[in-house]
Structures are given as C-alpha cells and as structure tokens.
Amino acid sequence: MAGFLQPVFAGVYLxxxxxxxxxxxxxxxxxxxxxxxxxxxxxxxxxxxxxxxxFWTSLALVLGATAQYFAxxxxxxxxxxxxxxxxxxxxxxxxxxxxxxxxxxxxKAVRAHG
Amino acid sequence: MGELRTSRRRLLGIGAGLGAVAAGGxxxxxxxxxxxxxxxxxxxxxxxxxxxxxxxxxxxPVLAPVESGxxxxxxxxxxxxxxxxxxxxxxxxxxxxxxxxxxxxxxxxRGRPVTVLHRNELTVPTVVHLHGGRTPAASDGYPTDLVLxxxxxxxxxxxxxxxxxxxxxxxxxxxxxxDQRAAMLWYHDxxxxxxxxxxxxxxxxxxxxxxxxEDALDLPRSDRELPLMIADRAFxxxxxxxxxxxxxxxxxxxxxxxxxxAGVMGDVVLVNGAPWPIHEVDTGLYRLRILNAxxxxxxxxxxxAEDGRTVPLVQIGSDQGLLAAPVRHERLPLAPAxxxxxxxxxxxxxxxxxVRLANRLGSGGTAEVMAFRIAREGASAPIPETLAxxxxxxxxxxxxxxxxxxxxxxxxxxxxxxxxxxGLPFDPARTDVTARFGEVEVWRLIADVHHPVHLHLxxxxxxxxxxxxxxPHDAGLKDTVSLRPGEAVEIITRFDGYRGRFLFHCHNAxxxxxxxxxxxxxx
Numbered sequence: 001m002a003g004f005l006q007p008v009f010a011g012v013y014l015x016x017x018x019x020x021x022x023x024x025x026x027x028x029x030x031x032x033x034x035x036x037x038x039x040x041x042x043x044x045x046x047x048x049x050x051x052x053x054x055f056w057t058s059l060a061l062v063l064g065a066t067a068q069y070f071a072x073x074x075x076x077x078x079x080x081x082x083x084x085x086x087x088x089x090x091x092x093x094x095x096x097x098x099x100x101x102x103x104x105x106x107x108k109a110v111r112a113h114g
Numbered sequence: 115m116g117e118l119r120t121s122r123r124r125l126l127g128i129g130a131g132l133g134a135v136a137a138g139g140x141x142x143x144x145x146x147x148x149x150x151x152x153x154x155x156x157x158x159x160x161x162x163x164x165x166x167x168x169x170x171x172x173x174x175p176v177l178a179p180v181e182s183g184x185x186x187x188x189x190x191x192x193x194x195x196x197x198x199x200x201x202x203x204x205x206x207x208x209x210x211x212x213x214x215x216x217x218x219x220x221x222x223x224r225g226r227p228v229t230v231l232h233r234n235e236l237t238v239p240t241v242v243h244l245h246g247g248r249t250p251a252a253s254d255g256y257p258t259d260l261v262l263x264x265x266x267x268x269x270x271x272x273x274x275x276x277x278x279x280x281x282x283x284x285x286x287x288x289x290x291x292x293d294q295r296a297a298m299l300w301y302h303d304x305x306x307x308x309x310x311x312x313x314x315x316x317x318x319x320x321x322x323x324x325x326x327x328e329d330a331l332d333l334p335r336s337d338r339e340l341p342l343m344i345a346d347r348a349f350x351x352x353x354x355x356x357x358x359x360x361x362x363x364x365x366x367x368x369x370x371x372x373x374x375x376a377g378v379m380g381d382v383v384l385v386n387g388a389p390w391p392i393h394e395v396d397t398g399l400y401r402l403r404i405l406n407a408x409x410x411x412x413x414x415x416x417x418x419a420e421d422g423r424t425v426p427l428v429q430i431g432s433d434q435g436l437l438a439a440p441v442r443h444e445r446l447p448l449a450p451a452x453x454x455x456x457x458x459x460x461x462x463x464x465x466x467x468x469v470r471l472a473n474r475l476g477s478g479g480t481a482e483v484m485a486f487r488i489a490r491e492g493a494s495a496p497i498p499e500t501l502a503x504x505x506x507x508x509x510x511x512x513x514x515x516x517x518x519x520x521x522x523x524x525x526x527x528x529x530x531x532x533x534x535x536x537g538l539p540f541d542p543a544r545t546d547v548t549a550r551f552g553e554v555e556v557w558r559l560i561a562d563v564h565h566p567v568h569l570h571l572x573x574x575x576x577x578x579x580x581x582x583x584x585x586p587h588d589a590g591l592k593d594t595v596s597l598r599p600g601e602a603v604e605i606i607t608r609f610d611g612y613r614g615r616f617l618f619h620c621h622n623a624x625x626x627x628x629x630x631x632x633x634x635x636x637x
C-alpha cells in the first residue's frame with residue numbers, strides 16, 4: 001500500500017502542493033521500514049520452512065528501494081522514475097506470488113506484514 | 115512434487131523476466147537520459163569559430179550622463195541595429211543599446227535617482243526592464259508597456275489584450291530611484307512573447323549600484339573589478355546570429371521551433387560579447403562581477419590553473435549585493451539571470467601561465483568560458499572575513515502568507531505547448547498573486563524541470579531547498595533562484611517599496627516567452 005501511495009504523493013507535490021513532498025518522504029521512510037520487516041519475515045520463512053525465494057525477492061526489493069530513496073534524494077530523476085515503476089511491478093509480483101502459493105498456516109500471520 | 119517444481123520454475127521465469135525488463139528500462143534510462151539534465155536544445159554554428167582564448171576580453175563602455183544635478187543623473191540610449199565583428203572576419207547584425215553589445219554600463223549610487231530616456235529605432239516594439247531594480251511599476255518595464263517604433267502598423271503588438279498597458283511612440287523615459295543595496299543589476303528587453311530573441315540579438319547591458327557599505331570594504335576596484343556577462347549564441351554560415359524563431363521578423367507569431375521549446379542554447383560562449391576571450395591579469399586579487407545573460411544555458415564555473423589545480427572562487431555577493439561573509443566555491447553553479455560577485459586570487463601562480471574559467475556543465479566548446487593570462491607580479495590583498503551587515507533578516511514566523519506555486523510544462527492560450535505557473539499561462543489581465551504592501555510572505559516554488567524563478571521589485575532569502583538547508587551559493591539576498599528538476603525551494607521576502615503590478619516569472623527566456631510568467635499585485 002505504502003509503495004502504491006508514493007506516486008500519488010509525488011504527483012500531488014509536482015502539481016504544486018508543497019506538502020506532497022513531506023508525504024513523499026514519509027512514504028519513502030515507511031516503505032523502507034516495511035521492507036526491512038518483510039526481509040526479517042523472509043529470513044524466518046527461509047529458516048523455518050526452508051523456502052528461500054521470499055528472502056531473495058525481498059532483498060532485491062529492499063536494495064531497489066534503498067537505491068530509489070537515494071536517487072530521489074539527490075534528484076537523479078532519470079533513475080528515480082523508471083526504478084520507481086520497476087519497484088511497484090516487483091511489489092505487485094511478490095504480493096501475487098505470496099498469495100497464490102500460501103505458506104504453511106503458522107507462517108501466514110508473519111508474511112501478511114509484507 | 116512435480117507440479118510444485120514446474121510452478122517454481124515458472125515463478126523463477128516470471129521473476130527473471132520482470133528483472134530483465136526492469137534492468138533493461140534502467141539501462142535505457144541511464145543511457146538515454148541527460149545527466150546532468152539539460153535546459154534546452156543546442157544550435158550548432160555554421161560559421162568558422164575562433165580558437166578559444168585568442169581574443170581579448172572587452173569591457174563594456176560606461177555611459178556618461180547627459181545631465182547631472184542634485185536630483186540625480188539623466189541618461190539617453192538609442193536602441194538600434196548595428197553590425198559588429200563578434201567572430202573574426204564576420205559582420206554580425208545586432209540589436210543594441212547605444213550601438214554596443216553588451217549595452218553601455220550605467221554606474222549609479224544608492225538613493226541617487228537615474229532616469230534613462232530610451233529611443234526605439236529598431237523594427238519592433240521594445241520595453242526595458244532593469245533586472246534586480248527596486249523600481250516603481252510605471253518604470254519596471256511591464257511586458258505590454260511597449261515603446262513602438264516609428265511607423266509601427268502592427269495590429270497586435272503581442273498575443274493578448276491588456277487595458278492597463280501604457281504604450282508610447284518611439285521613446286520613453288524610465289525612472290529608477292535605486293533605493294537599494296549595492297549590487298550589479300542588468301537591463302534587458304522584456305517585450306511580451308519576444309524577450310528571448312530580443313536578448314539573443316543583443317538587448318542587454320549592466321547597471322551597477324554602489325553604496326557606502328561596499329566602499330568601506332576596500333574590495334578590488336577599477337581594472338581589478340571585471341564585469342563578465344556570459345551568454346551563449348550560435349551563428350549561421352554568414353556569421354549572423356541564429357535563433358529558431360517561428361517568425362524571424364519577430365512581428366507575428368511568437369515562439370520557437372518545436373525542438374527548442376525547452377530553451378535555446380548556442381555553441382559559442384561569449385563573455386562581454388567576445389567568444390571565449392582571454393584577459394591579462396597580475397598575481398593579485400580580482401573581483402569578478404558575473405552575470406549569466408544566457409537564455410537557457412546553465413553553467414558550473416570552475417577556475418583551473420595550468421597544473422590542473424582548482425583556483426577557488428570566493429563568493430562575496432549575490433544577485434542583490436554583498437553577503438554577510440564570503441563563501442568559498444570550487445564550482446559555482448550559474449543559472450540564467452543570476453549574478454555572482456566573486457573574488458579570485460591569482461597569488462602563487464606562475465607568471466606566463468593561464469587560468470581557464472571552465473564550464474563543468476558544458477561539452478566541446480561550451481566546456482570553456484574564458485581564460486586569464488598571468489602577465490606579471492602584482493600586489494596581494496586579503497579577502498575580508500566579514501562583508502555586509504545590512505542584509506535583511508526575515509523569520510518564517512513573520513510570514514503573513516505562505517504560497518505554493520508550481521512551475522511546469524503546460525499549454526499556452528492557443529493550445530500550443532508552453533510553460534505555466536500554477537497551471538495557467540501568462541495573462542496580463544489576470545492577477546495571480548495579491549500581496550499586501552509591507553507584509554512578509556513565504557513562497558514555496560515547485561518545479562518539474564529546471565526553472566530559474568525571478569521576482570521583480572524585491573530581493574528574497576532562500577529558506578530551504580528540497581526541504582533542507584539551502585546550498586552554499588543560495589547565500590545572501592537574491593532575486594532569481596534556480597529550481598532543479600523536481601525540486602522545491604522556499605523563499606521569504608517583504609513586499610515593500612512600491613505598490614502596483616509587478617511580475618514574477620521563469621528566467622529561461624524561452625519559457626518566459628511561452629507563458630511562464632505571472633502577475634504580482636502589491637496593494
């Protein structure tokens with residue numbers, strides 16, 4: 001959800017609402033925190049049910065989101081725009097993959113954070 | 115088990131596909147996108163260009179008043195076309211003030227009024243704006259306050275009606291009270307829809323204001339104080355100035371050919387009207403009064419000695435005069451219409467060597483601006499540690515109003531691509547911002563691409579850039595601030611001085627001509 005709100009905030013900002021920038025920064029922080037939580041959950045999944053792909057995809061997303069954060073910060077829009085779109089696609093894909101292939105019951109609660 | 119394996123393989127395939135598409139997109143962007151972002155399209159000269167650093171740096175002549183009295187100084191200027199040798203061996207037609215490009219320099223003192231009678235002997239209407247001047251609205255050069263040339267029959271001097279326009283025939287007197295801090299201002303044409311091509315053809319000059327605060331500092335003077343008007347141009351095969359106007363007579367349809375909608379840049383860098391000039395200096399301290407008079411080109415200046423060492427540029431002043439303390443730059447960014455007052459110390463450099471003033475945003479010819487040749491030993495002088503103590507300080511808490519203003523691409527009234535402020539193209543008849551006389555306001559300016567935003571009448575302080583502390587070169591009192599792509603800048607100012615209709619606009623001259631201006635009514 002936080003990821004999908006980021007382009008909304010960016011659009012609000014560029015439409016001339018200065019507060020949109022603060023929302024966009026808050027959203028970026030939120031995405032970063034959620035990413036780290038998801039990475040932790042993915043480690044648990046790997047350790048407990050020996051399923052590695054959630055970890056690697058989460059790691060890729062966290063690294064991408066970190067690059068996205070700094071690209072936005074320094075105004076490298078050539079990277080920020082396409083990377084943002086790629087990250088949204090990645091988040092959507094991981095979301096679909098996780099929900100299409102449910103994990104054993106006891107892990108569901110943990111994964112739902114992502 | 116077999117089913118799981120297939121779907122795992124499929125998942126991996128999907129993941130790899132997505133990854134490849136994302137990586138491809140990023141690689142395409144990295145290869146295609148311009149880094150750093152460009153601010154226009156470059157015209158290529160067809161004329162033969164001189165070797166860099168082969169021509170001397172001209173210093174614009176200082177204009178003598180026609181009359182001086184207790185009430186101030188009175189000047190007269192004729193705007194006329196001349197031919198001048200800018201490129202060796204070519205006679206280039208220019209539109210000039212008093213026959214020179216840059217126009218003659220006016221030297222003024224704070225609080226001593228200057229009046230300038232401008233006579234228009236060109237083929238198009240003109241109007242003069244003193245950029246950075248604290249000038250009453252009637253003399254501020256509003257874009258529709260046109261001075262029509264003799265026999266002008268054009269039905270539409272510009273694209274929109276304006277009931278408040280004060281149009282005169284052939285000549286007009288502008289009055290400048292100059293009750294303002296010492297600074298280097300510049301005057302240029304500000305005709306509605308046609309400012310870009312008019313400046314390009316030569317209608318720009320310098321105007322200094324001096325005061326006691328500056329006098330007390332003992333800064334480098336006379337031939338150690340160098341005005342540097344930097345402007346890029348391009349020349350056709352006949353050596354005439356090339357500019358992609360839709361109507362080259364500048365009497366009909368305004369605007370530029372489509373590839374140049376973001377801005378017009380030339381491949382020749384002129385300083386005071388000379389291509390990549392060289393200037394002889396000694397090993398002492400020099401004061402450079404730098405103006406970027408280019409339509410759309412940004413520069414990042416770096417002084418480089420022969421051994422590759424960077425000679426620092428010590429900024430002592432900004433658009434609206436001296437700073438409180440010097441700011442040392444290795445590289446100095448310079449957006450259109452910005453001015454920087456910098457000291458450069460040639461001490462310790464070998465006699466006979468040269469120092470290049472390079473443009474780190476340029477490539478090919480535009481990577482160079484000019485050079486200094488160290489011709490002899492000179493006396494050294496210290497750089498003052500403190501400068502002016504008369505900078506206005508405004509606090510956010512004083513602000514009566516906080517405004518958000520967006521500068522972005524949009525459509526002009528006629529539906530063509532243009533540039534807009536808060537979604538609207540310029541209309542002289544519409545008041546965009548009404549400010550109360552004497553009140554402090556905070557403006558939060560937001561950009562899609564590069565926009566150097568200029569406010570008439572006032573100087574402002576930069577409060578923040580991208581939500582953070584301003585950059586080192588944002589110091590002091592400014593009248594033009596360079597917004598970078600996607601960036602927001604907060605500025606603070608007090609709207610005092612004069613009531614009336616003023617402008618604020620983007621100083622990318624092509625953006626300005628294609629809608630990116632708005633009215634500021636001070637009541």
